[in-house]
Amino acid sequence: MRKLIHWIPILAAIVLLAGAGAGCTARAKASYHLKRADRFFDSGQYESAEIEYENILRDEPQNAKAWSRLGAIYYYEGRGPETMPVLLQAKQTDPGNLDVRVKLATLYLAYGHSKEAAGEAAAVLLQNPYDELAPLLLAKAVATNDFSAVCLQLRELQKKGDAAPLETALGILALRQNDPKTATNHFQHAVALDPNFSEAYIGLGSVFYGQKDLKQADHAFQIAANLAPVWFGDGVRYAQFKILAGDSSGATRLLRDMIARTPFYFPAWTTLAQLSLLENDRSNAMTLVANVLSRDPRNFDGMLLHGRLELMQARPAGAVADYQKLSAIYPDTPSVLYVLAQAYLANNQTNEADSTLTRVLKLKPDFADAVLLRAQTEIAYGNPALAIVNLKQLVGRQPHLPQALVLLADAYRAQGEPDNAIEIYRELENAYPDNAQVPVLSGDLLFQQNQRNAARAEFQKALRIQPDYLPAVEQLVDLDLAEKQYSAALQRVQQLVVRDPNLAVSQLLLGTTLAAEGETNQAESALIKAIKLQPNSQAAYLLLAQIYLAVGQSQKALKELQIAVDKDPNDLTAVMLKAIIYNSQGDYADARDIYEKLLAIVPDNGVALNNLACIYADHLNELDKAYPLAQRASEIAPSNPSIADTLG
Numbered sequence: 001m002r003k004l005i006h007w008i009p010i011l012a013a014i015v016l017l018a019g020a021g022a023g024c025t026a027r028a029k030a031s032y033h034l035k036r037a038d039r040f041f042d043s044g045q046y047e048s049a050e051i052e053y054e055n056i057l058r059d060e061p062q063n064a065k066a067w068s069r070l071g072a073i074y075y076y077e078g079r080g081p082e083t084m085p086v087l088l089q090a091k092q093t094d095p096g097n098l099d100v101r102v103k104l105a106t107l108y109l110a111y112g113h114s115k116e117a118a119g120e121a122a123a124v125l126l127q128n129p130y131d132e133l134a135p136l137l138l139a140k141a142v143a144t145n146d147f148s149a150v151c152l153q154l155r156e157l158q159k160k161g162d163a164a165p166l167e168t169a170l171g172i173l174a175l176r177q178n179d180p181k182t183a184t185n186h187f188q189h190a191v192a193l194d195p196n197f198s199e200a201y202i203g204l205g206s207v208f209y210g211q212k213d214l215k216q217a218d219h220a221f222q223i224a225a226n227l228a229p230v231w232f233g234d235g236v237r238y239a240q241f242k243i244l245a246g247d248s249s250g251a252t253r254l255l256r257d258m259i260a261r262t263p264f265y266f267p268a269w270t271t272l273a274q275l276s277l278l279e280n281d282r283s284n285a286m287t288l289v290a291n292v293l294s295r296d297p298r299n300f301d302g303m304l305l306h307g308r309l310e311l312m313q314a315r316p317a318g319a320v321a322d323y324q325k326l327s328a329i330y331p332d333t334p335s336v337l338y339v340l341a342q343a344y345l346a347n348n349q350t351n352e353a354d355s356t357l358t359r360v361l362k363l364k365p366d367f368a369d370a371v372l373l374r375a376q377t378e379i380a381y382g383n384p385a386l387a388i389v390n391l392k393q394l395v396g397r398q399p400h401l402p403q404a405l406v407l408l409a410d411a412y413r414a415q416g417e418p419d420n421a422i423e424i425y426r427e428l429e430n431a432y433p434d435n436a437q438v439p440v441l442s443g444d445l446l447f448q449q450n451q452r453n454a455a456r457a458e459f460q461k462a463l464r465i466q467p468d469y470l471p472a473v474e475q476l477v478d479l480d481l482a483e484k485q486y487s488a489a490l491q492r493v494q495q496l497v498v499r500d501p502n503l504a505v506s507q508l509l510l511g512t513t514l515a516a517e518g519e520t521n522q523a524e525s526a527l528i529k530a531i532k533l534q535p536n537s538q539a540a541y542l543l544l545a546q547i548y549l550a551v552g553q554s555q556k557a558l559k560e561l562q563i564a565v566d567k568d569p570n571d572l573t574a575v576m577l578k579a580i581i582y583n584s585q586g587d588y589a590d591a592r593d594i595y596e597k598l599l600a601i602v603p604d605n606g607v608a609l610n611n612l613a614c615i616y617a618d619h620l621n622e623l624d625k626a627y628p629l630a631q632r633a634s635e636i637a638p639s640n641p642s643i644a645d646t647l648g
Contacts, residue, residue: 083103
């Protein structure tokens with residue numbers, strides 16, 4: 001199935017080299033295949049039609065109808081960017097085919113090429129002012145500084161006859177200018193002009209969703225999905241709305257029904273796979289993606305999802321391979337290079353990630369996600385100053401991008417400028433008063449600065465916004481423990497446990513609180529339960545090891561620490577604890593080896609340098625190795641008396 005698709009992009013690239021005359025035999029063969037292809041196409045047998053159109057193009061590479069029909073098949077199946085070279089070739093062989101140009105504009109818009117989309121839509125409107133989709137595409141794609149000109153153009157067209165597409169386009173422009181009232185008037189007028197125009201209902205659904213009126217939004221999206229053919233995408237949009245509204249079962253029913261009716265439509269399959277991911281059913285997601293890729297090995301969304309699944313299953317090398325393949329098929333595509341950079345970072349290929357992000361930002365300097373990822377890496381690798389410069393530029397271009405502001409605050413914190421960070425948090429709290437995350441971030445910084453009363457006020461503010469917001473509860477528990485208010489901490493945690501006893505973080509917090517109170521047996525039980533609920537909980541293993549170490553059960557502690565290190569070899573706390581235990585047991589050679597490995601990861605860890613110097617000096621009689629280690633530790637922490645004592 002789909003065995004012939006691989007040569008289509010190659011043919012699209014070299015078709016201009018073909019001769020003008022292919023001979024009578026070629027024309028006769030093409031005519032035969034064209035009749036068969038058209039018959040298959042008209043009856044909706046797209047797979048058979050695709051094969052016939054491909055046969056035509058082998059013998060007659062300039063056949064305009066074959067290119068446009070083949071592009072339509074790819075388009076109807078939702079094969080995304082894979083459709084582009086076919087439609088571009090169809091446009092080249094027949095520039096007057098407006099249907100091809102509308103499809104091109106739709107794909108350009110869907111994959112972030114707004115300028116090209118606007119150009120195609122404008123060209124269509126110039127030749128056919130009554131096209132139904134071109135006004136909508138132009139309104140969605142036009143740059144903000146051209147709103148007035150496009151609005152004027154649409155008003156002029158209305159003088160020749162008001163129509164639902166023009167009203168809907170004006171509504172889209174109003175919505176893009178944050179004027180939902182005007183947008184609603186246009187969309188309602190469009191419905192009055194044509195009750196069967198699905199895009200007007202999509203506009204109304206968008207307005208209602210923005211106003212958090214989920215009932216009316218659902219009704220509008222449902223009407224649109226029922227009116228439009230599947231390849232319009234309104235059915236998938238309705239399912240996506242269901243997911244956002246928390247009705248996963250409703251979305252699943254819609255998508256499965258769509259697949260049963262139109263099994264060739266790939267976006268229904270990939271959306272269902274994304275829903276499986278949201279429900280943490282990775283096995284089903286992989287099955288669905290595998291089905292898409294078996295039918296269309298170059299499917300853009302399918303390949304993206306496959307790489308994402310590899311990352312989620314801790315197989316970053318597999319994700320790198322997937323995205324490298326995708327990048328080879330769709331070269332110089334910013335969204336592809338961006339996910340490739342993410343995979344490189346997950347696979348600890350930092351140089352490759354950096355060079356890939358550089359390529360992304362060269363191709364698309366305003367790609368916000370890429371700027372954010374670059375800033376995250378700059379902060380993580382100790383260069384917050386550069387992150388601040390880049391983030392300020394991004395905020396200047398997109399002042400209402402909360403992720404950029406949060407990351408800018410992180411950069412200021414890493415730079416040692418907490419006042420600037422607090423100022424950003426205050427700005428965010430004013431802009432997003434219903435967001436519980438912002439006061440928690442502000443409170444965390446105040447907590448670090450030992451402004452505990454102010455920090456507590458921020459955490460409590462977060463809980464007033466969202467009473468069950470877990471990060472705020474965690475921070476308040478930490479604050480209670482720091483102030484030795486054990487009963488208050490325990491009361492908070494017990495409320496969490498009662499609400500959901502099978503929540504791993506609740507059991508971890510319970511273990512932490514009980515351990516702080518010295519209730520080691522109960523703490524052990526809670527932590528073991530936390531690990532059963534979440535086997536990858538590093539914090540639970542570490543705390544359990546510390547409890548065992550405190551009660552003299554070194555072997556148990558080492559066992560838990562080894563599990564933690566196996567899961568994350570770079571977990572410095574676990575590695576350090578192992579070395580300390582070995583040292584306390586007199587296993588100096590093992591302790592030395594662990595400290596050496598730790599210093600290979602973080603060469604400037606003063607505690608590790610000091611402890612390794614002590615081992616070499618006191619137990620292994622290698623003063624020549626001990627002295628430079630102690631000297632380096634003293635340079636890092638010159639006021640630490642323990643380190644000074646070792647050097648002395």
